[in-house]
Amino acid sequence: MTVPHPPTGGSAEQTLLIFGASGDLTARLLLPGLGGLLATGRGKGLSLLGSGMDDWSDDRWRKRVADSFAAARATGPEVEAVATGARYLRADVTAETDLRRLLGACRGRPIIYFALPPPVTERACHVLTGIGLPEGTRLVMEKPFGTDAASARALNDLLTRLVPEDQVYRVDHFLGMSTVLNVVGARFANRILEPVLGNQHVASVDIVFDESLGLEGRAGYYDGAGALVDMVQSHLLQVLSLVAMEPPPTLQARDLRDRKAQTLRATRVWRDDPVAYSRRARYTAGEIDGHRLPSYADEAGVPSDSRTETLAEVVLTVDTWRWAGVPFRVRSGKALSPPRKEIGITFQPPPRVPTGLAGCDRPDRLRFGIGFGPDRLRLDLNINGPGDPRRIDLVTLEAEFGPGELPEYGEVLKGVLEGDPTLSVRGDTAVDCWRIIEPVLAAWHADEVPLLTYPAGSSGPGGWPPSGLPQRTA
Numbered sequence: 001m002t003v004p005h006p007p008t009g010g011s012a013e014q015t016l017l018i019f020g021a022s023g024d025l026t027a028r029l030l031l032p033g034l035g036g037l038l039a040t041g042r043g044k045g046l047s048l049l050g051s052g053m054d055d056w057s058d059d060r061w062r063k064r065v066a067d068s069f070a071a072a073r074a075t076g077p078e079v080e081a082v083a084t085g086a087r088y089l090r091a092d093v094t095a096e097t098d099l100r101r102l103l104g105a106c107r108g109r110p111i112i113y114f115a116l117p118p119p120v121t122e123r124a125c126h127v128l129t130g131i132g133l134p135e136g137t138r139l140v141m142e143k144p145f146g147t148d149a150a151s152a153r154a155l156n157d158l159l160t161r162l163v164p165e166d167q168v169y170r171v172d173h174f175l176g177m178s179t180v181l182n183v184v185g186a187r188f189a190n191r192i193l194e195p196v197l198g199n200q201h202v203a204s205v206d207i208v209f210d211e212s213l214g215l216e217g218r219a220g221y222y223d224g225a226g227a228l229v230d231m232v233q234s235h236l237l238q239v240l241s242l243v244a245m246e247p248p249p250t251l252q253a254r255d256l257r258d259r260k261a262q263t264l265r266a267t268r269v270w271r272d273d274p275v276a277y278s279r280r281a282r283y284t285a286g287e288i289d290g291h292r293l294p295s296y297a298d299e300a301g302v303p304s305d306s307r308t309e310t311l312a313e314v315v316l317t318v319d320t321w322r323w324a325g326v327p328f329r330v331r332s333g334k335a336l337s338p339p340r341k342e343i344g345i346t347f348q349p350p351p352r353v354p355t356g357l358a359g360c361d362r363p364d365r366l367r368f369g370i371g372f373g374p375d376r377l378r379l380d381l382n383i384n385g386p387g388d389p390r391r392i393d394l395v396t397l398e399a400e401f402g403p404g405e406l407p408e409y410g411e412v413l414k415g416v417l418e419g420d421p422t423l424s425v426r427g428d429t430a431v432d433c434w435r436i437i438e439p440v441l442a443a444w445h446a447d448e449v450p451l452l453t454y455p456a457g458s459s460g461p462g463g464w465p466p467s468g469l470p471q472r473t474a
């Protein structure tokens with residue numbers, strides 16, 4: 001028996017079918033993002049169908065949708081139409097009959113958003129292979145995509161049995177952040193920046209995402225992931241790929257994703273030595289902004305034998321003509337203060353400072369704020385200071401990036417609804433991101449790298465980067 005395929009051809013009708021409609025992601029990020037998108041007048045002809053194990057009525061689901069839209073301050077005719085027309089079906093998405101019923105209830109093209117625990121997503125995809133999907137169906141996959149390179153590859157294989165690769169949207173909400181995309185604009189729309197961004201002039205690149213948030217009740221997911229998988233494997237490697245990629249001829253999906261993929265294929269742990277060039281730590285009890293945090297080990301839901309890190313640091317090389325020899329230091333941690341979320345590009349010292357100029361002892365830097373609005377581009381330059389004209393001072397030129405039109409999840413959903421996978425992660429890239437961090441994970445699992453501690457509210461364990469790390473100087 002095949003699924004009664006709803007008509008898709010020629011009409012703009014599509015249904016966003018959310019698996020996991022009663023979950024946290026749906027309420028907190030997905031629906032507000034959708035509201036923001038609809039408020040711009042996009043999404044005409046969209047139906048919203050939620051499903052979950054809970055026996056919700058349409059009214060209860062509509063209230064959830066309306067509350068999330070209101071939280072995003074989303075208003076307008078499209079917002080109203082989707083919220084009032086939203087439907088809910090109770091279903092176990094690992095059961096074939098339930099899946100058939102859900103697909104049969106879609107109007108126009110189904111867009112299936114898997115807002116589910118990853119093992120459930122995988123089971124649902126297996127069952128879908130026995131059913132088949134209406135032509136044009138799009139699949140939206142949440143992170144984490146697999147648990148290592150082999151499982152990500154297997155998941156890719158499973159998905160390509162369902163739809164072609166360009167109908168699979170692997171979500172990384174950092175790619176939906178306008179500030180992350182601003183990196184591409186700043187790099188490639190300025191003659192004075194791009195030529196100096198490479199190993200001829202750059203000493204090191206830091207990609208840092210230090211959050212003040214602690215575990216926030218997410219032990220069930222986070223303790224199985226840790227900072228390296230939660231932030232570096234996904235978001236920060238995506239950021240790295242945009243910082244280091246060669247100029248794409250266009251920003252269309254194929255060109256941009258090819259450039260990113262090329263960059264990540266050339267990326268690996270510095271000197272292939274994860275023991276010397278990675279570090280892990282986790283927070284002990286402390287205070288942030290007057291708010292007391294327990295030790296990570298004492299957070300609700302963390303198993304007593306947990307060895308999960310809440311801070312991960314790794315030095316990578318992007319082994320290309322442009323970047324060979326420049327260390328990329330990637331770091332993310334929780335419960336840190338002050339929060340620091342930026343890409344910092346440190347330049348080599350000038351080859352020769354004229355004798356007689358004093359104070360030129362700090363390097364030029366170009367910095368991009370990421371996801372910590374209002375985000376800024378900062379350029380630290382050495383110029384003659386006030387008073388003695390032979391004395392150099394470091395000053396910072398600053399410009400604010402305009403806020404993006406849409407919240408991150410709105411941007412991600414825009415791509416999905418418009419059939420543009422530019423801002424989603426391609427299958428081979430998802431595998432490569434696991435390949436890059438696997439040696440680090442292996443060294444950590446083998447306890448070859450100590451698990452350090454830092455008090456919540458501090459700036460971390462200190463002493464990074466490793467003293468042996470060369471800075472590119474010429």
Ligand SMILES: NC(=O)C1=CN([C@@H]2O[C@H](COP(=O)(O)OP(=O)(O)OC[C@H]3O[C@@H](n4cnc5c(N)ncnc54)[C@H](OP(=O)(O)O)[C@@H]3O)[C@@H](O)[C@H]2O)C=CC1
Binds near residue numbers: 020025092093143221
């Ligand atoms: N929450 C977040 O901030 C983020 C989450 N993600 C990812 O999003 C995904 C979902 O996470 P999150 O929303 O937090 O998880 P939740 O546990 O809050 O929600 C999971 C949802 O899946 C439903 N579900 C589970 N099993 C089935 C089944 N067999 N059939 C139908 N529905 C089922 C649950 O329904 P019921 O409750 O009725 O069992 C629930 O609605 C995960 O992959 C996560 O990694 C990614 C980024 C951020």
Ligand SMILES: O=C1O[C@H](COP(=O)(O)O)[C@@H](O)[C@H](O)[C@H]1O
Binds near residue numbers: 211213230371
């Ligand atoms: O995906 C995740 O991202 C958040 C950080 O991103 P933000 O946009 O919410 O600032 C991180 O806190 C979380 O642990 C991780 O799962």
